Amino acid sequence: MVFGRSNSRRPVEPVTLKILVAGGFGVGKTTLVGAVSEIRPLRTEETLSEAGRPVDDTAGVEGKTTTTVAMDFGRITLREDLVLYVFGTPGQDRFWFLWDELAQGALGAVVLADTRRLEDSFAAVDYFERRGIPFTVAVNCFDGAGRFPVETVRTALDLDPGVPLMMCDARERESVKEVLVAVVEHALERVDGSRRAAAAT
Numbered sequence: 001m002v003f004g005r006s007n008s009r010r011p012v013e014p015v016t017l018k019i020l021v022a023g024g025f026g027v028g029k030t031t032l033v034g035a036v037s038e039i040r041p042l043r044t045e046e047t048l049s050e051a052g053r054p055v056d057d058t059a060g061v062e063g064k065t066t067t068t069v070a071m072d073f074g075r076i077t078l079r080e081d082l083v084l085y086v087f088g089t090p091g092q093d094r095f096w097f098l099w100d101e102l103a104q105g106a107l108g109a110v111v112l113a114d115t116r117r118l119e120d121s122f123a124a125v126d127y128f129e130r131r132g133i134p135f136t137v138a139v140n141c142f143d144g145a146g147r148f149p150v151e152t153v154r155t156a157l158d159l160d161p162g163v164p165l166m167m168c169d170a171r172e173r174e175s176v177k178e179v180l181v182a183v184v185e186h187a188l189e190r191v192d193g194s195r196r197a198a199a200a201t
């Protein structure tokens, strides 16, 4: 049978999942999306203008001269049958109105954190907790930033025990891939868990 099911060479239609990347200004969201994307990432960066300077606090974000006005967008094929669309959320408070749009249909999220400015990631953690969107926290290990034990970061961010927390380098494709795989696994476990709970009732 030529057209039988056993024809394993038939191209598969991949499942596409949407993942958000959030975290404070300068934490490495644009870098992360750029590191993994197979397509030229869509970026909406602008040179920090004089006008933006009082709003965009660059203290501790040395050498950063651009700011993402709206968002980053990239795509990565994790497996032949699994493609992620990765959206970097805008870091600045004045773009909060975009978050609810971006969060529509998202499977899960990564909250990037910088140990020098952990408080900048509180809002993102809060946002996903409130909306019940599964997320993992990835500490972007900047050179010169203090290395803290994972548990210290967990306590400082007041994370639930079930939230995965990992270290990463937003510039390294393999490191970012590990983070994205962790988010997908975490989100799918949650879906699985609630299915089982529903079946038990």
Ligand SMILES: Nc1nc2c(ncn2[C@@H]2O[C@H](COP(=O)(O)OP(=O)(O)O)[C@@H](O)[C@H]2O)c(=O)[nH]1
Pocket: 023, 024, 025, 026, 027, 028, 029, 030, 031, 032, 061, 062, 063, 064, 068, 091, 140, 141, 142, 143, 168, 169, 170, 171
């Ligand atoms: N040393 C180091 N620099 C990084 C890392 N990730 C990002 N950067 C730099 O930090 C700055 C801010 O990163 P960016 O991705 O623009 O932050 P965003 O505002 O969250 O999009 C840029 O100059 C990056 O090159 C990292 O893991 N290590």
Ligand SMILES: [Mg+2]
Pocket: 029, 030, 031, 067, 068, 088
């Ligand atoms: Mg950015």
